[in-house]
Amino acid sequence: MHRKAIVVLVGAVLGASSMAAAQRWGRESRPRDGVCFYENPDFRGDYFCLRAGEDLRSMPSEMNDRISSLRIYGRAEVEVYKDGSFKGKSARFDGDVRDLRLDIWNDRISSVRVRSGPGYGNTSSYGGGSVIRERSSQDVDRMVRRAYRDLLEREPDSAGLRLYRDHIVEDGWSEAQVREAIRSSAEYRQKSTMTRAKAEEIVRSAYVSVLGREPDSGSGGYVNRVMREGWTRQDVERELRKSAEYRSRR
Numbered sequence: 001m002h003r004k005a006i007v008v009l010v011g012a013v014l015g016a017s018s019m020a021a022a023q024r025w026g027r028e029s030r031p032r033d034g035v036c037f038y039e040n041p042d043f044r045g046d047y048f049c050l051r052a053g054e055d056l057r058s059m060p061s062e063m064n065d066r067i068s069s070l071r072i073y074g075r076a077e078v079e080v081y082k083d084g085s086f087k088g089k090s091a092r093f094d095g096d097v098r099d100l101r102l103d104i105w106n107d108r109i110s111s112v113r114v115r116s117g118p119g120y121g122n123t124s125s126y127g128g129g130s131v132i133r134e135r136s137s138q139d140v141d142r143m144v145r146r147a148y149r150d151l152l153e154r155e156p157d158s159a160g161l162r163l164y165r166d167h168i169v170e171d172g173w174s175e176a177q178v179r180e181a182i183r184s185s186a187e188y189r190q191k192s193t194m195t196r197a198k199a200e201e202i203v204r205s206a207y208v209s210v211l212g213r214e215p216d217s218g219s220g221g222y223v224n225r226v227m228r229e230g231w232t233r234q235d236v237e238r239e240l241r242k243s244a245e246y247r248s249r250r
Contacts (some may be wrong), residue, residue, distance in 0.1 A: 078094075152182065204237035
């Protein structure tokens with residue numbers, strides 16, 4: 001298989017220290033403590049890895065928005081960002097994610113931070129309940145709220161927050177398991193079944209929010225991208241902010 005070596009600069013770590021790493025799609029050795037990012041679901045295809053303490057401020061073009069599963073090794077966790085330079089929507093994973101196509105993050109990761117984590121080991125399960133209990137209540141609530149916002153686009157109700165908080169604290173659930181449970185819910189299945197009417201409403205909301213008006217005939221392209229590529233309202237809003245109309249209004 002033809003492989004292209006891509007040299008990237010890894011951003012500053014913990015303030016003063018910095019490091020550089022050569023990243024490539026390939027089959028490099030797995031780190032003792034770190035994360036490997038795979039091009040395909042189920043940890044298949046080419047991949048690259050980062051050790052705990054390393055950041056990747058900007059994905060090379062060959063890798064940007066092309067990650068479909070990730071695996072945690074040793075004591076590590078990863079925070080992923082939708083945009084480069086650790087900007088935009090983010091999520092933290094402290095356990096393996098077999099298929100990002102079931103989440104909003106498939107082919108949408110543009111920068112990452114890998115940190116030392118509680119350490120779940122090189123398995124697809126998520127153990128370590130005693131370690132999870134060391135999380136602060138604020139960290140636990142953030143995990144649940146982040147999953148609700150990403151997948152259901154709303155804040156958790158009191159019953160849902162209490163349910164998943166108990167699973168994290170008492171059963172040792174990771175954020176990935178919370179997301180998996182939400183994806184199994186009837187609300188998520190209904191929400192994820194996209195119709196043209198739903199897509200048009202998403203685009204309409206973005207137009208009203210960003211441009212302060214109803215969409216015109218040119219909005220059809222956005223509707224198609226919502227339906228075919230799974231664009232969210234935030235994706236449409238981001239593109240509208242690049243438009244000449246928005247810049248002139250500013």
